[in-house]
Amino acid sequence: MAKATYIVALDQGTTSSRAIVFNQQAELVASAQREFSQIYPQPGWVEHDPMEIWASQSACLTEVLAKAGIASEQVAAIGITNQRETTIVWNKHTGQPIYNAIVWQCRRTTEYCERLREQGWQDYIKQASGLQLDAYFSGTKLQWILDNVEGARQKAEAGDLLFGTVDSWLLWKLTNGRVHVTDYTNASRTMMFNIHRLEWDDKLLAMLNIPKQMLPEVRSCSEVYGKTNIGGRGGTRIPIAGIAGDQQAALFGQQCFASGMAKNTYGTGCFLLMNTGEQAVPSTHGLLTTIAFGLHGKVHYALEGSVFMGGATIQWLRDELGLIRDAADTEYFATKVDDCAGVYLIPAFVGLGAPYWDPYARGTIVGLSRGSNRNHIIRAALESIAYQSRDLLEAMQADANIALSQLRVDGGAVANDFLLQFQADTLATEVLRPALIESTALGAAYLAGLAVGYWPDLDSLAAHHQADRCFVPDGDEAKRQRLYQGWKQALEGSRRCYHPQD
Numbered sequence: 001m002a003k004a005t006y007i008v009a010l011d012q013g014t015t016s017s018r019a020i021v022f023n024q025q026a027e028l029v030a031s032a033q034r035e036f037s038q039i040y041p042q043p044g045w046v047e048h049d050p051m052e053i054w055a056s057q058s059a060c061l062t063e064v065l066a067k068a069g070i071a072s073e074q075v076a077a078i079g080i081t082n083q084r085e086t087t088i089v090w091n092k093h094t095g096q097p098i099y100n101a102i103v104w105q106c107r108r109t110t111e112y113c114e115r116l117r118e119q120g121w122q123d124y125i126k127q128a129s130g131l132q133l134d135a136y137f138s139g140t141k142l143q144w145i146l147d148n149v150e151g152a153r154q155k156a157e158a159g160d161l162l163f164g165t166v167d168s169w170l171l172w173k174l175t176n177g178r179v180h181v182t183d184y185t186n187a188s189r190t191m192m193f194n195i196h197r198l199e200w201d202d203k204l205l206a207m208l209n210i211p212k213q214m215l216p217e218v219r220s221c222s223e224v225y226g227k228t229n230i231g232g233r234g235g236t237r238i239p240i241a242g243i244a245g246d247q248q249a250a251l252f253g254q255q256c257f258a259s260g261m262a263k264n265t266y267g268t269g270c271f272l273l274m275n276t277g278e279q280a281v282p283s284t285h286g287l288l289t290t291i292a293f294g295l296h297g298k299v300h301y302a303l304e305g306s307v308f309m310g311g312a313t314i315q316w317l318r319d320e321l322g323l324i325r326d327a328a329d330t331e332y333f334a335t336k337v338d339d340c341a342g343v344y345l346i347p348a349f350v351g352l353g354a355p356y357w358d359p360y361a362r363g364t365i366v367g368l369s370r371g372s373n374r375n376h377i378i379r380a381a382l383e384s385i386a387y388q389s390r391d392l393l394e395a396m397q398a399d400a401n402i403a404l405s406q407l408r409v410d411g412g413a414v415a416n417d418f419l420l421q422f423q424a425d426t427l428a429t430e431v432l433r434p435a436l437i438e439s440t441a442l443g444a445a446y447l448a449g450l451a452v453g454y455w456p457d458l459d460s461l462a463a464h465h466q467a468d469r470c471f472v473p474d475g476d477e478a479k480r481q482r483l484y485q486g487w488k489q490a491l492e493g494s495r496r497c498y499h500p501q502d
């Protein structure tokens with residue numbers, strides 16, 4: 001009898017690398033996870049060691065196969081999903097990175113962005129790349145490396161250096177330096193890619209002074225890019241057949257294949273993506289236009305809103321205020337009070353992301369009275385996650401003119417029933433939690449499996465999306481509006497509390 005085969009997803013996140021084995025029913029068979037170092041050389045700067053990323057990711061791959069008890073020839077394909085925007089430059093002859101990876105959270109190029117804004121580039125960037133002019137994206141990070149690492153620019157111009165987001169770096173390592181490729185979703189986060197023409201944009205490259213020869217070739221999200229040898233020379237050669245940035249992979253894993261479907265991932269931050277079909281919808285409400293996936297010769301676009309402080313707000317309650325011992329405790333405390341009693345917490349600790357893009361806003365707690373207690377503050381923190389997501393969805397619906405019928409959710413914080421019920425109430429929309437919340441890894445597995453015929457087509461995946469629970473809105477419209485108005489007022493206050501001239 002032929003042995004069963006599996007798909008392995010490599011999920012390279014901001015704080016850990018993971019590998020997950022899925023079977024043909026899209027069930028999780030085994031997983032392995034390794035954390036790696038976060039490097040903070042200066043306030044606002046964030047780096048990773050690319051070699052540690054690779055070491056942790058390849059160790060997870062070996063470990064997960066051992067845990068699952070499967071031989072490498074039973075792996076039908078590998079899919080890669082990754083933290084996006086994080087920028088790596090390496091020497092193509094030696095395979096050595098020339099600098100640490102500059103992480104998506106790193107703000108070191110804010111001044112580069114200010115300069116580009118003064119030069120009037122903002123509109124062109126938005127029109128060509130779909131992005132806001134911000135240090136979040138790879139373009140200015142790559143420019144910084146070429147400007148600041150000795151000899152980098154000359155080497156890049158001589159064709160000795162390669163650039164990649166984390167997917168490209170892993171693929172290059174997995175194929176022993178043979179394949180230098182990225183996919184549409186990762187390319188669409190670089191601020192160098194034209195999302196309409198589906199090619200590197202010469203004008204943006206000139207603006208950033210980036211030599212084109214260091215960029216990877218851009219391919220679809222589901223095809224065989226190359227093969228990796230597990231078990232060294234002479235070992236089994238496994239196709240690497242799927243790539244997508246982690247938020248796009250989650251959208252795919254949640255099976256939001258049709259226009260108008262949306263998912264929200266509640267991790268450290270929150271990332272809300274809505275599929276807008278084959279049409280790239282420009283945002284006039286502070287969102288990003290990005291590529292959802294490229295498959296079978298077609299590209300689907302998405303509107304995206306990202307919130308910097310999601311579950312991280314809960315970590316702040318735990319680590320800085322000491323109000324809770326464990327993130328899960330928040331549900332117990334929040335439900336000890338009937339409502340927030342007018343207390344709002346605005347977690348603008350690092351400014352505000354979409355749809356406000358205000359780097360100068362600061363965190364506030366407002367509405368405190370003599371009777372306010374820690375339950376109200378904990379509840380306000382959870383509610384802030386839901387309100388920020390509502391801000392995104394309101395912007396999305398205004399941009400795309402689509403009324404959402406259901407929001408699919410995933411990420412660590414969706415274990416919290418209170419949060420999801422409150423989210424459904426404030427959106428007046430059903431919130432659906434799937435049985436398997438590993439949507440990101442599942443999305444990468446689907447993409448790889450589709451490429452090698454492990455799953456024949458999108459329809460064949462439908463049976464694998466199982467609901468765990470659907471949170472139905474309470475229908476109290478007056479309360480919904482009143483509470484949200486309070487949030488909006490509190491938010492305006494947080495934007496006035498610090499100013500660059502201060």
Ligand SMILES: Nc1ncnc2c1ncn2[C@@H]1O[C@H](COP(=O)(O)OP(=O)(O)O)[C@@H](O)[C@H]1O
Nearest residue numbers: 267268311312314315327328411412413415416
């Ligand atoms: N039960 C819970 N209630 C609220 N927040 C939670 C809960 N469990 C985890 N979190 C939050 O979710 C985040 C972890 O989610 P995860 O998806 O692992 O994040 P990431 O992938 O960004 O590292 C943490 O910020 C944590 O505070």
Ligand SMILES: O=P(O)(O)OC[C@H](O)CO
Nearest residue numbers: 013014083084104246247
């Ligand atoms: O690694 P995560 O899950 O925090 O996701 C990071 C995002 O891709 C950044 O855009």
